[in-house]
Each structure stands twice: as structure tokens, then as C-alpha cells.
Amino acid sequence: xxxxxxxxxxxxxxxxxxxxxxxxxxxxxxxxxxxxxxxxxxxxxxxxxxxxxxxxxxxxxxxxxxxxxxxxxxxxxxxxxxxxxxxxxxxxxxxxxxxxxxxxxxxxxxxxxxxxxxxxxxxxx
Ligand SMILES: [Zn+2]
Numbered sequence: 001x002x003x004x005x006x007x008x009x010x011x012x013x014x015x016x017x018x019x020x021x022x023x024x025x026x027x028x029x030x031x032x033x034x035x036x037x038x039x040x041x042x043x044x045x046x047x048x049x050x051x052x053x054x055x056x057x058x059x060x061x062x063x064x065x066x067x068x069x070x071x072x073x074x075x076x077x078x079x080x081x082x083x084x085x086x087x088x089x090x091x092x093x094x095x096x097x098x099x100x101x102x103x104x105x106x107x108x109x110x111x112x113x114x115x116x117x118x119x120x121x122x123x124x125x
Contacts, residue, residue: 005059008047011039012055 001009014037015022022038023029032038039045048055064071074083076091077098083091090097 001059001063004044004047005055007036007039007041007044008055010037011044012048012052014038 014032018028018032029038033040047058050058072086074086074088075081076083076094076096078096079091079094081091081093089099
């Protein structure tokens with residue numbers, strides 16, 4: 001996220017967690033403002049004009065447009081839905097796990113390779 005997007009996100013999060021933060025008469029309002037948890041900057045607030053979903057979508061589209069080739073999407077091998085993180089090895093949607101899949105695949109590849117080596121060795125001996 002850009003610096004402005006981070007400020008907007010923090011502003012939204014603070015609002016979401018502490019609705020009291022938007023009561024300007026509340027002493028905490030000034031504190032949150034001083035700490036940078038909320039903002040009165042109209043340029044930042046404009047980012048949130050369309051609501052949080054709109055902000056998320058616009059931010060995601062911008063990130064994909066600017067650095068989409070650097071982003072790795074990790075899909076579940078069973079249901080093909082997007083996992084929670086790029087390195088997740090279990091699916092939050094269908095609960096499929098593939099922690100051992102790579103190990104099993106590695107064992108199979110090593111076993112296959114060893115058998116091929118044996119086969120070739122026996123051909124030339
Ligand atoms: Zn799945």
C-alpha cells in the first residue's frame with residue numbers, strides 16, 4: 001500500500017475498533033489524532049468516500065496494475081480457491097491439506113530416478 005492508503009486503512013480500522021474515536025468531544029479523539037490513528041486530511045478521507053469495500057477494491061486493482069507480475073497467487077490443488085497466504089499448505093474453504101504432498105512427490109521422484117539409474121546401469125553392464 002502507498003503511504004496514503006496505509007493512513008486511510010489505519011483511519012478506517014480505528015473507526016471500526018473504536019467508534020468513540022469519531023466523537024470530537026471525546027478526549028480520546030485528540031489522542032487518536034495525535035498518534036496518527038485517525039486523520040482529518042481531506043485528501044486521505046476522500047480515499048474512503050466510497051466505503052471500505054470500494055477502497056479495498058481500488059487498492060487491490062492499483063497493486064495488481066503496478067506490480068501484478070510480482071504477486072504469487074496460491075490456489076488450493078483440490079478446490080482451486082485462493083488460499084489465505086502465498087505459502088499456505090491448507091485450504092480455508094475445503095480444509096484440504098497438502099503439507100505432505102511435496103514430500104510424497106519428492107519421495108516418488110527420488111524413487112523413480114533411482115529405478116531409472118538402476119535400469120540404465122544394468123543396460124550398460
Ligand atoms: Zn480447497
